[in-house]
Amino acid sequence: MSKKFVMFFVSMVMMFLLAACGGNNEESPEVNNNDTEIKEENAEAAADAEFTIRAGIGLNNEHPQYKGLEKFKEIVEEETDGAIHVETYHSGQLGDDRTMMEALQLGSQEVTVPSTAPIANFVSDFSIFDFPFLFPNSEVADEVLDGEVGQKFLDKLDDQNLKGLAYWENGFRDLTNSEKEVASVDDFEGLTIRTMENDLHLDAFRAMGANPTPMAFTELFTALQQGTVDGQENPFATIYLEGFYEVQDYVSDTHHIYSPFVFLMSKSFYDTLPEDYQEVVDNAALEAGKYQRELNREANDEYLDSLVEEGMTFTEISDEAREEMRLAIEPVVEEYAAELDQDLVNEVYQAIEDAQK
Numbered sequence: 270m271s272k273k274f275v276m277f278f279v280s281m282v283m284m285f286l287l288a289a290c291g292g293n294n295e296e297s298p299e300v301n302n303n304d305t306e307i308k309e310e311n312a313e314a315a316a317d318a319e320f321t322i323r324a325g326i327g328l329n330n331e332h333p334q335y336k337g338l339e340k341f342k343e344i345v346e347e348e349t350d351g352a353i354h355v356e357t358y359h360s361g362q363l364g365d366d367r368t369m370m371e372a373l374q375l376g377s378q379e380v381t382v383p384s385t386a387p388i389a390n391f392v393s394d395f396s397i398f399d400f401p402f403l404f405p406n407s408e409v410a411d412e413v414l415d416g417e418v419g420q421k422f423l424d425k426l427d428d429q430n431l432k433g434l435a436y437w438e439n440g441f442r443d444l445t446n447s448e449k450e451v452a453s454v455d456d457f458e459g460l461t462i463r464t465m466e467n468d469l470h471l472d473a474f475r476a477m478g479a480n481p482t483p484m485a486f487t488e489l490f491t492a493l494q495q496g497t498v499d500g501q502e503n504p505f506a507t508i509y510l511e512g513f514y515e516v517q518d519y520v521s522d523t524h525h526i527y528s529p530f531v532f533l534m535s536k537s538f539y540d541t542l543p544e545d546y547q548e549v550v551d552n553a554a555l556e557a558g559k560y561q562r563e564l565n566r567e568a569n570d571e572y573l574d575s576l577v578e579e580g581m582t583f584t585e586i587s588d589e590a591r592e593e594m595r596l597a598i599e600p601v602v603e604e605y606a607a608e609l610d611q612d613l614v615n616e617v618y619q620a621i622e623d624a625q626k
């Protein structure tokens with residue numbers, strides 16, 4: 270079924286529901302959750318529970334990120350015998366990454382799992398994880414992020430009233446566009462590319478000759494459809510599962526940035542949990558993360574073929590072309606690295622080297 274048709278169908282259902290309840294949902298004014306049955310189940314389970322966790326993400330419910338969230342819910346509810354109830358929201362139902370992080374700070378939402386790129390707007394040191402071509406592969410990324418240095422970054426979130434519980438995976442980002450094949454750095458010239466809301470991403474694309482524009486993920490499909498931007502960059506799983514192939518013709522395996530996700534909890538909420546429940550959510554975030562990474566890697570391996578089957582033209586990036594891209598971006602990386610905590614930068618570089626030994 271085409272994404273356009275699904276969106277049309279969903280808006281018709283929403284219009285019907287809004288008309289049926291006079292357009293005034295007083296219980297949860299910010300959530301357009303169409304499924305009344307789920308809502309009732311949620312309300313009943315929440316009434317029986319001591320704590321409720323509202324967990325929201327930007328990607329849709331087909332994505333491994335959402336499957337990870339469901340796993341988190343399963344573990345937490347089972348291990349607390351329902352004393353903690355978890356409600357899961359996808360597709361930006363609770364807002365975009367920035368809005369959800371702010372909601373965590375305010376205590377009006379308990380969990381979100383953003384990419385590191387928007388987190389850098391809250392704790393600038395996080396921008397190191399978005400340095401293009403930083404991680405050579407996901408195994409090295411796992412070792413660094415799950416190790417001592419990764420934990421140091423999570424600890425830095427405390428001051429922002431955010432509790433970082435685990436690293437999950439978004440994955441290596443690849444370019445799509447509706448204009449032309451991109452095989453080398455020269456082909457970026459003049460393309461308007463949507464990036465995440467992160468200055469380093471913007472400067473990196475400028476350095477390659479593109480015209481980047483920051484935008485929340487929730488606005489991206491429409492922007493691509495209406496031609497507001499020519500292209501975007503995301504891992505294959507997202508490109509496929511969000512139906513971007515319907516509005517984009519070309520895909521290149523640029524793999525220019527490895528995007529980690531960070532499982533975040535509102536710190537003020539975390540602090541209200543008794544210690545044994547804190548332990549349950551700590552472990553559940555890690556366990557669900559392992560599961561999510563596995564599914565994500567399978568999906569990213571599988572979906573390039575699906576994109577081609579859907580009619581996209583695939584352009585393979587040669588090692589030389591990727592090296593040219595890296596060289597074009599290098600001055601930007603050096604500039605950003607100089608702004609960060611130097612000890613931490615060196616620790617990350619060292620950990621990456623050690624992980625490859």
Ligand code: KDG
Nearest residue numbers: 326327328366383384465486
């Ligand atoms: O749930 C996470 C998403 O909202 C977002 O981080 C996905 O990579 C992403 C993007 O491009 O915005």
